[in-house]
Amino acid sequence: MSGPAWRVLRPGALTTVQDRGRHGWRHLGVGRAGALDPDLAALANRLVGNAPDAAVLELTLSGPTLALPAPARVALCGATVEARFEAADGARHALPGGRPLALPAGTLRLGAVRGGLRAWLAVAGGFDVPVVLGSRSTDLRGGFGGLDGRALREGDALPIGKSRCNTVPAGADAPQAPGWWIDLDADVPRDAPIRVAPACADAAAALDGSRWTVDPRSDRQGLRCAGDPLAIASPEQVSAAVAPGTIQLPPDGHPIVLLADAQTVGGYPRLGHVIAADLPRLAQRRAGDALRFVAVSWDEARAAWAQRAARIARLEWAIDLALARDTAP
Amino acid sequence: MTAGGIAPHIEALADDAWLLRFAPGDDANARAHVLAARLRGEAPAWLRDLVPGWDSLGVCFDPAAVPADDVRAWLLAHRDHAPAAATASAPVVEIPVRYGGDHGIDLADAADALGLSPAQLIERHAAPLYTVAMIGFAPGFPYLAGLDPALALPRLATPRSRVPAGSVGIGGAQTGIYPRESPGGWRLLGRTPLRLFDPARASPSLLAPGDRVRFVAIDDAAFAALERGA
Numbered sequence: 001m002s003g004p005a006w007r008v009l010r011p012g013a014l015t016t017v018q019d020r021g022r023h024g025w026r027h028l029g030v031g032r033a034g035a036l037d038p039d040l041a042a043l044a045n046r047l048v049g050n051a052p053d054a055a056v057l058e059l060t061l062s063g064p065t066l067a068l069p070a071p072a073r074v075a076l077c078g079a080t081v082e083a084r085f086e087a088a089d090g091a092r093h094a095l096p097g098g099r100p101l102a103l104p105a106g107t108l109r110l111g112a113v114r115g116g117l118r119a120w121l122a123v124a125g126g127f128d129v130p131v132v133l134g135s136r137s138t139d140l141r142g143g144f145g146g147l148d149g150r151a152l153r154e155g156d157a158l159p160i161g162k163s164r165c166n167t168v169p170a171g172a173d174a175p176q177a178p179g180w181w182i183d184l185d186a187d188v189p190r191d192a193p194i195r196v197a198p199a200c201a202d203a204a205a206a207l208d209g210s211r212w213t214v215d216p217r218s219d220r221q222g223l224r225c226a227g228d229p230l231a232i233a234s235p236e237q238v239s240a241a242v243a244p245g246t247i248q249l250p251p252d253g254h255p256i257v258l259l260a261d262a263q264t265v266g267g268y269p270r271l272g273h274v275i276a277a278d279l280p281r282l283a284q285r286r287a288g289d290a291l292r293f294v295a296v297s298w299d300e301a302r303a304a305w306a307q308r309a310a311r312i313a314r315l316e317w318a319i320d321l322a323l324a325r326d327t328a329p
Numbered sequence: 330m331t332a333g334g335i336a337p338h339i340e341a342l343a344d345d346a347w348l349l350r351f352a353p354g355d356d357a358n359a360r361a362h363v364l365a366a367r368l369r370g371e372a373p374a375w376l377r378d379l380v381p382g383w384d385s386l387g388v389c390f391d392p393a394a395v396p397a398d399d400v401r402a403w404l405l406a407h408r409d410h411a412p413a414a415a416t417a418s419a420p421v422v423e424i425p426v427r428y429g430g431d432h433g434i435d436l437a438d439a440a441d442a443l444g445l446s447p448a449q450l451i452e453r454h455a456a457p458l459y460t461v462a463m464i465g466f467a468p469g470f471p472y473l474a475g476l477d478p479a480l481a482l483p484r485l486a487t488p489r490s491r492v493p494a495g496s497v498g499i500g501g502a503q504t505g506i507y508p509r510e511s512p513g514g515w516r517l518l519g520r521t522p523l524r525l526f527d528p529a530r531a532s533p534s535l536l537a538p539g540d541r542v543r544f545v546a547i548d549d550a551a552f553a554a555l556e557r558g559a
Contacts, residue, residue, distance in 0.1 A: 241387025
């Protein structure tokens, strides 16, 4: 069933509608956008019975407060969110992450994001904003997709799509959560060095073991590194394709790692690329966090990706098993 | 590299993308467009994006559908086919521009700096048949190759925080058009009433990489009429 729209009471620091991103338009300057950890967004979707590419909300630093006019099944994945539910009778309930939550009508208060920067909220049926150029993701720089091409604002209405499984019990006045959850802790320690495939030997020497902190001016387009500037004699290049993960070195000597909202082409010298397996972990770093890079080969990058993919597959299997058990007669 | 040194060099751009760099030269950009068209025509199921640069082509693939090394081998097998003459058949798009005044606030200063009258600068900017070398910076922003080298102008030391949509400018040895209001440091000569990028259109971008462009000077009345119709 398709429920009535949710109302945004408070928008949070930067809350956007995202799915797995936009492909096929980069030649026209349209970047990928999409969740900064598409796998965790997909797991949140799986917990509520959605397809992996259903649109979710991406929370940054602090989450929104949302009025739910009808019962809904939701799930949170990513960094820990201080989440509370306020029922119609005023009773307050703390909400855990990593599992499906059956909520009655009421107010969902998503507060501080801890132990990381970002988290993803899925709702059964998905956030039903229009598909633009093949995706529901918000393109903040282009000003389209998501909710009018921008972050959530107070007073917005969030349309909710039709759900394949609407199993929220009618009449319940308190949230219900199963006794199980998926363990989202990464297989690599959260603060371990970020692995980089260097562009050349000079870049490898400069990056390997280098220490930075995350510049507060970082955003979804790029994570900026603060620290002692690098002095590499690398000539300015004519613009060529860049991608999420590309590490650019602007003239000020402070590397920028491009993230999901990366532009499609860039002319700054490039030092290398953060490997795909580590990009989601990088996107969880907060302003002021320490950051260290370590050089690896593309073979190591692919092995790390396969390892991560296997881990995600195990979590998917565990979710399916637990959901089947919960709904068994 | 193969005979003649024209085959592009291939480097990794990401876990899911390769970057082909063509030997710098007059036809490097044309080669990128021709190769892109050829690869697009083959349309392998794993192909996600082809991103032309000034002398390069980014190739993005779906890593769940194909091993990266297979894509590399496929590109190596296809990269030599780049007859640059094929670009002569690219479409020509006329872009009406109201030069000067409120629409091009840098026109007078730019003409001064170049030792030209504003009319001469307009004439020389509107003379060439430009090529869309690539699109980037923002959705639908065309970087145009073919600017008269005598019209090169340095970018502003401090970019403006707001450049109006449709502004036509010169930055270094390039000219281009801002599709939507955005920050920008190019010298603004004029504005087009045409909408360069609209995600709701079937073809969202007015221009595609490889297209050719000619600017046509218009007056205020024509600008207003086109703006109403846009």
